[in-house]
Amino acid sequence: MKNLFKLFSIIILIITSNSYSLAAEKVEYLKTDWSFKGLFGKFDRASLQRGYQVYTEVCASCHSMKYLSYRNLAEPGGPEFSEVQAKAIAASFEVTDGPNSDGEMFTRPGKLSDKFVMPYDNVKAAQAANGGAYPPDMSVLVKARGGGVDYIYSLLQGYEEAPSNVSLDDGVYYNKYMYGNKIRMASPLSDGLVEYGDGTNATVEQMSKDVTTFLMWSAEPHLESRHQMGFKAIVYLIILTVLVYFSMKKIWSRVESEV
Amino acid sequence: MSDHDYRPKSKVGQWFNDRLPLLTLANHLTDYPTPKNLNYWWTFGGILTFCLITQIVTGLTLAMHYIAHADMAFESVEHIMRDVNYGWLIRYIHANGASMFFLAVYIHIFRSLFYGSYKAPREIIWIIGIIIYLLMMAAAFMGYVLPWGQMSFWGATVITNLFSAIPLVGEGIVTWLWGGYSVDNPTLTRFFTLHYLIPFLILGLVVLHIWALHVPGNNNPVGIDVKKPSKDTVPFHPYIVIKDGFALLMFMIVFAFFVFYAPNILGHADNYIEANPMVTPAHIVPEWYLLPFYAILRSVPDKLLGVVAMLSAILILAVLPWLDTSKIRSAVFRPLYKQFYWILVADVLILGYVGAMPAEGLYLLIARVATAYYFLHFLVILPVLGFKEKTLPVPLSITEPVLGGSPNLAAARNKESKIE
Numbered sequence: 266m267k268n269l270f271k272l273f274s275i276i277i278l279i280i281t282s283n284s285y286s287l288a289a290e291k292v293e294y295l296k297t298d299w300s301f302k303g304l305f306g307k308f309d310r311a312s313l314q315r316g317y318q319v320y321t322e323v324c325a326s327c328h329s330m331k332y333l334s335y336r337n338l339a340e341p342g343g344p345e346f347s348e349v350q351a352k353a354i355a356a357s358f359e360v361t362d363g364p365n366s367d368g369e370m371f372t373r374p375g376k377l378s379d380k381f382v383m384p385y386d387n388v389k390a391a392q393a394a395n396g397g398a399y400p401p402d403m404s405v406l407v408k409a410r411g412g413g414v415d416y417i418y419s420l421l422q423g424y425e426e427a428p429s430n431v432s433l434d435d436g437v438y439y440n441k442y443m444y445g446n447k448i449r450m451a452s453p454l455s456d457g458l459v460e461y462g463d464g465t466n467a468t469v470e471q472m473s474k475d476v477t478t479f480l481m482w483s484a485e486p487h488l489e490s491r492h493q494m495g496f497k498a499i500v501y502l503i504i505l506t507v508l509v510y511f512s513m514k515k516i517w518s519r520v521e522s523e524v
Numbered sequence: 525m526s527d528h529d530y531r532p533k534s535k536v537g538q539w540f541n542d543r544l545p546l547l548t549l550a551n552h553l554t555d556y557p558t559p560k561n562l563n564y565w566w567t568f569g570g571i572l573t574f575c576l577i578t579q580i581v582t583g584l585t586l587a588m589h590y591i592a593h594a595d596m597a598f599e600s601v602e603h604i605m606r607d608v609n610y611g612w613l614i615r616y617i618h619a620n621g622a623s624m625f626f627l628a629v630y631i632h633i634f635r636s637l638f639y640g641s642y643k644a645p646r647e648i649i650w651i652i653g654i655i656i657y658l659l660m661m662a663a664a665f666m667g668y669v670l671p672w673g674q675m676s677f678w679g680a681t682v683i684t685n686l687f688s689a690i691p692l693v694g695e696g697i698v699t700w701l702w703g704g705y706s707v708d709n710p711t712l713t714r715f716f717t718l719h720y721l722i723p724f725l726i727l728g729l730v731v732l733h734i735w736a737l738h739v740p741g742n743n744n745p746v747g748i749d750v751k752k753p754s755k756d757t758v759p760f761h762p763y764i765v766i767k768d769g770f771a772l773l774m775f776m777i778v779f780a781f782f783v784f785y786a787p788n789i790l791g792h793a794d795n796y797i798e799a800n801p802m803v804t805p806a807h808i809v810p811e812w813y814l815l816p817f818y819a820i821l822r823s824v825p826d827k828l829l830g831v832v833a834m835l836s837a838i839l840i841l842a843v844l845p846w847l848d849t850s851k852i853r854s855a856v857f858r859p860l861y862k863q864f865y866w867i868l869v870a871d872v873l874i875l876g877y878v879g880a881m882p883a884e885g886l887y888l889l890i891a892r893v894a895t896a897y898y899f900l901h902f903l904v905i906l907p908v909l910g911f912k913e914k915t916l917p918v919p920l921s922i923t924e925p926v927l928g929g930s931p932n933l934a935a936a937r938n939k940e941s942k943i944e
Contacts, residue, residue: 304785332602401797404602408788409796444806484796487605487612494613495784502780506773513766520758522560524767 292442294415295422297474301481304496307489308482313344315461316479319472321354322459324403327395327450329383332404333483336377342489343482351377358382396436398449407477407484414477416442421473424452552738557757558764559744561922565635566742567771568628574772575625576730580723582618590670592716594709597672598798616787622664623790624779626813629657633841638865640853641743647845649736654842656729661814661838663722666715668811673795678808680707680715686821689828706801746922747854756922807882815879816872820898822883823891833895840902847902849910857916861909868901 300309317338320330335355338346346354355375360382363370375382384400385391392399401409410416419442427439433447440448454469461467482488517524530551532541541547589608591600604611633653636642642650665683669676684701688694703710741752750756758764782790790812794805810818820837824830840847855862874894881887 332599332606337606405796409793411793413793485612491612491616491784491787495780498780498784499777502773502777506770506777509766509770509773513770516762516766520560520763522758 292419294412294442295419296415297418299414299478299481301478301488304492306492308342308478310345311463311465312475312478313482314346315463315465315472316475316477316482317344317346318461319454319459319476320403320479323453323472324476325381326384327391327400328403329385329391329400330381330404330483331383331402333381334377335375335379335381337486339377340486343486344479348377355379396449400450403480403483405484407480412442414481417480418473418477420448421454421476422469554759554761555753556738556760557741557753558760559742559750559756559922560758560763561744561746561756562742562764562767563745564771565631565638566744567768568632568635570768571628571772571775572625572632573730574775575621575628576723576726579618579621579625580727582614582621583720583723585614586618587720590716592670592713594672594712594799597670597712601671613783616783620779620782620787620790622667623782623811623813624775625660626664628775629660630813633657634869637868638855639743639745640747640848640850640855642845643848643853644845645740646737646743649733650845651842652729652733652736654838656726656733658838659722659726659729663719663726664811664813666719666722668795669712669715670719671795672712672799674797674799674803674805675792675795675808677707677799677801678805679810680711682808683810684711686827686831686834689831691828708801743853744922745854745856746919747852747856748918748920748922750922809880812876812880815877816875817879819875819879819891820895822879823888823895833899837895837898840899844902844906848906850913850915851910852915852918854918857918858909858913859916860913864901864905864909868898871897871901 300307300312320328335351335358338344338354339348339351355377358375358379359372360375360379361370361372365371385394388399407414407417412419420440423440423442425439425441427433431439431446433439436449438448438451439446454472456468459467459472465471485491513524530548532538532547537547586604589600589604589611591597601615604615606612608614636650636653665679669680684698684707687701688698690697699705701711702708703714741750744750753759792809792811809815817834817837821830821834824833850858850861852858855865871894874890875898878887878891878894883891
């Protein structure tokens with residue numbers, strides 16, 4: 266037993282000393298209170314709608330969102346625009362369709378069933394327009410980055426003057442939260458860049474929070490029903506477990522044995 | 525099952541049973557005498573059956589919507605997550621179910637190691653179990669490739685490349701596995717086919733595993749043979765059924781927590797980036813349940829020897845019944861083995877930890893020491909221990925310790941000295 270104790274203390278020492286050294290290198294992400302975290306977490310509708318506005322006015326000029334459809338904007342658990350609003354949003358985009366009976370491709374206003382229109386025709390075109398860097402598709406971006414929402418939220422606010430010992434190429438910017446600190450995207454947000462319809466003050470912090478909330482929804486459109494169902498499922502399982510426990514005790518009381 | 529002279533009561537039942545003795549089988553399964561002192565570590569067999577069935581049912585449903593094509597796989601998974609009714613639920617159960625399956629199987633294996641369940645007369649059960657475990661790893665690995673994310677692609681590249689270590693024919697084998705000159709669409713389609721096949725192979729082996737178990741009957745925490753049926757046993761139904769059911773429900777609560785509240789915590793973020801053969805991720809890591817073996821692989825500087833070490837680490841388990849020379853099964857009565865057992869547990873956990881870290885500096889050193897110790901445990905410590913160790917007196921029946929609460933060594937010893 267003594268040996269065991271020694272061994273475990275060594276392991277704990279190794280692990281803690283390691284996380285210590287890791288913590289020194291790691292930057293702490295900016296924190297904010299996300300409404301969608303926790304057992305009953307839900308999206309803030311107004312924030313999602315503002316987030317969509319930021320996406321469409323700022324991000325969408327470079328970043329696609331190819332797995333989303335305009336109908337999603339009106340679906341429950343999302344920004345919940347009215348159907349009329351969603352239709353109007355869709356119709357504001359030109360969609361290439363076809364071929365028609367003459368074999369020609371044509372453009373028409375977007376419909377609810379259309380996928381979000383992409384800013385570039387393909388990856389190569391996107392790279393060519395952005396100095397060789399591909400602006401990643403944002404549909405599941407939040408889930409595709411280690412720090413998740415906190416990382417995106419911090420990154421949007423993490424632009425700084427590069428320290429004197431860091432030299433940057435043309436078209437490369439310094440961001441203290443970016444992996445390796447070098448990023449090909451210029452700081453996308455500045456105070457008052459968009460004008461919110463609901464009168465919210467469009468600070469960089471506010472816009473970062475709204476657009477990150479929107480990205481969380483786009484990555485997990487069923488998050489709300491997942492949380493609701495999860496709570497019910499776990500409560501149900503706990504009640505059933507308690508009932509089965511007492512049944513088990515009752516049944517096992519017939520034999521001289523412990524359960 | 526030959527010791528059963530069960531006869532159904534109804535005429536129809538008799539007629540059917542004479543032609544296909546399914547009712548005799550059902551009767552055997554419900555009456556099956558089980559040691560009554562089994563603790564909760566024994567409930568993981570039932571839990572694993574649940575895991576397998578869950579994976580098969582959710583997997584079949586996913587396969588109805590998934591498209592095994594390099595250009596469409598990632599998109600079809602997003603289609604499942606967004607547009608298929610409850611597709612997100614089915615996929616998260618399937619993805620987290622794999623982790624739960626491995627969690628349960630590791631507890632099951634380490635329970636066996638602690639109580640010596642692999643020893644005579646249960647060697648065949650154990651060996652079938654090891655084959656199941658190997659197939660599980662193959663199924664899990666190929667399943668992880670199917671979403672065609674970055675980790676899928678690069679994990680597949682790293683693992684299939686291991687075969688190139690085989691002298692002379694290695695490169696040819698890798699090309700043959702890939703169905704081309706790199707991991708690509710042919711690789712994906714064959715992995716999908718095999719991922720679909722393996723669970724049914726596992727299911728068949730599980731039947732054999734249980735069949736082989738029902739010949740000698742369950743081992744138990746005291747590790748002695750019990751007379752069946754006797755005061756030491758209870759019928760499987762209702763006693764074990766309800767106990768397994770209770771444990772399964774507890775397990776399902778943990779499972780549900782992951783599915784509903786942390787569905788992506790066990791996966792790697794990079795797998796939400798579509799596979800790109802031109803961009804290599806910074807760190808290629810397998811899923812958590814393969815990390816100890818990954819650490820063993822990387823701790824050997826030579827590629828071929830690394831692969832050999834990794835495979836031996838698993839295959840060595842198959843000969844464990846003959847490496848462990850002790851006649852006593854349960855670690856309860858083996859004070860030295862008990863300590864070495866816990867050191868082995870710690871060793872495997874350390875291997876898992878360093879497997880997730882970059883293979884350099886201190887991590888590599890730790891991985892090497894832990895790898896060496898892993899083999900030392902099985903090849904040296906276990907065989908020697910059987911001869912050197914002074915074991916504690918083992919009770920004659922399990923009723924003794926059971927009546928005294930937990931296995932009461934002092935009481936057992938006193939009784940023995942009185943008899944003498």
